Amino acid sequence: MNFNVAVIPGDGIGPEIVTEAQKVLNAVGEKFGHSFQYTEVDMGGISIDKYGVPLTEDALETAKKSDAVLLGAVGGVVGKDSWYELPPNLRPEAGLLAIRKGLNLFANLRPAYLYKELKGACPLKEEVADAGFDMIIVRELTGGLYFGERKTEEVDGVLTATDTLTYNENEIRRIAKKAFDIAMKRRKNVISVDKSNVLDSSRLWDKIVNEVAKDYPEVTLTHMLVDNCAMQLVKNPAQFDVVVTENMFGDILSDEASMITGSIGMLSSASLREDKFGLYEPSHGAAPDIAGQNKANPIATVLSAAMMLRYSFDLDEEADAVEKAVEKVLEDNIRTIDIMSDGMTLVGCKEMGNEIIKRI
Ligand code: NAI
Numbered sequence: 151m152n153f154n155v156a157v158i159p160g161d162g163i164g165p166e167i168v169t170e171a172q173k174v175l176n177a178v179g180e181k182f183g184h185s186f187q188y189t190e191v192d193m194g195g196i197s198i199d200k201y202g203v204p205l206t207e208d209a210l211e212t213a214k215k216s217d218a219v220l221l222g223a224v225g226g227v228v229g230k231d232s233w234y235e236l237p238p239n240l241r242p243e244a245g246l247l248a249i250r251k252g253l254n255l256f257a258n259l260r261p262a263y264l265y266k267e268l269k270g271a272c273p274l275k276e277e278v279a280d281a282g283f284d285m286i287i288v289r290e291l292t293g294g295l296y297f298g299e300r301k302t303e304e305v306d307g308v309l310t311a312t313d314t315l316t317y318n319e320n321e322i323r324r325i326a327k328k329a330f331d332i333a334m335k336r337r338k339n340v341i342s343v344d345k346s347n348v349l350d351s352s353r354l355w356d357k358i359v360n361e362v363a364k365d366y367p368e369v370t371l372t373h374m375l376v377d378n379c380a381m382q383l384v385k386n387p388a389q390f391d392v393v394v395t396e397n398m399f400g401d402i403l404s405d406e407a408s409m410i411t412g413s414i415g416m417l418s419s420a421s422l423r424e425d426k427f428g429l430y431e432p433s434h435g436a437a438p439d440i441a442g443q444n445k446a447n448p449i450a451t452v453l454s455a456a457m458m459l460r461y462s463f464d465l466d467e468e469a470d471a472v473e474k475a476v477e478k479v480l481e482d483n484i485r486t487i488d489i490m491s492d493g494m495t496l497v498g499c500k501e502m503g504n505e506i507i508k509r510i
């Protein structure tokens with residue numbers, strides 16, 4: 151099959167890690183008989199330098215016409231980069247919000263997986279780390295508390311600020327469907343996280359999720375309160391397969407889940423909508439401190455490309471091959487600087503890409 155991928159290298163280590171992910175996609179193409187066509191798109195600081203804005207209309211149009219988007223990262227040294235003086239809506243990171251919104255990506259997937267070879271980096275108790283975990287958090291990305299009506303006003307002479315958490319049933323239904331579809335490709339277990347003992351929006355959330363569940367009789371559904379979920383993530387993360395939740399809850403819980411894996415250079419992500427289209431990017435940023443030095447870990451981006459194969463192109467076997475190749479590299483004690491430990495072989499970004507390709 152033939153796939154058209156929009157590639158956004160971005161700033162900092164972005165170009166280096168994206169190159170390695172493309173090399174891996176090409177290797178998959180050769181092995182399984184697919185071809186990937188790439189169209190490069192500017193976004194972030196590089197786009198500001200060329201065009202004065204972090205994302206041009208043309209760039210967004212190119213992304214829209216593709217089958218999927220592969221993104222590196224954008225931004226410079228926090229507080230010190232050449233874009234520092236710009237207003238927030240014209241800074242590199244504004245490109246991220248503009249493209250997610252412009253492409254209507256309402257489902258943000260953040261996997262958290264503990265590789266047994268990297269257990270030493272897990273901050274949890276030894277027996278919890280030994281049990282391992284493999285979960286994916288499906289966060290609603292375009293509604294909820296971050297998109298509700300807000301205002302600050304004086305009420306009876308007292309300064310008062312209001313945020314609102316609003317969901318309609320359609321917004322809940324589409325994210326729930328996404329979560330169940332993903333569970334069907336995994337261990338068929340969904341935990342829906344909310345605060346239904348307090349919030350009306352969570353009651354509606356429960357009701358609609360239960361309705362959607364009827365279409366997926368093979369999937370086990372459990373409801374969990376968000377405060378309990380925060381505790382369970384550090385107590386017994388092995389119990390989670392797919393977690394589906396509201397925007398802000400998902401923001402907090404996905405950061406918590408990523409930290410218990412202990413390794414920022416390994417964490418992939420995907421942002422999806424109702425059709426097969428998606429945007430795939432590592433969870434980390436542009437790492438300007440190591441940019442251009444062949445030191446970055448490309449694995450988060452490579453694993454994001456694997457998610458692209460799985461969720462946008464329905465190439466499960468190919469995605470498995472990439473994920474297995476990454477595991478094999480770790481088993482063979484090959485490490486980039488961010489995951490380096492005693493007795494391991496240190497390699498650079500390019501070499502890590504080559505080692506992964508060898509094992510596909
Ligand atoms: P960061 O994730 O870029 O870096 C944090 C630390 O982790 C740094 O020490 C970096 O060297 C290291 N690191 C990150 N990714 C790595 C990798 N693949 N391999 C090895 N080490 C890695 O976060 P930071 O420093 O807060 O932000 C830097 C810039 O990136 C800022 O301009 C920020 O706004 C932007 N950013 C962009 C994101 C995106 O494009 N999605 C997400 C987060 C931050």
Ligand code: MG
Pocket residue numbers: 401402405
């Ligand atoms: Mg966050």
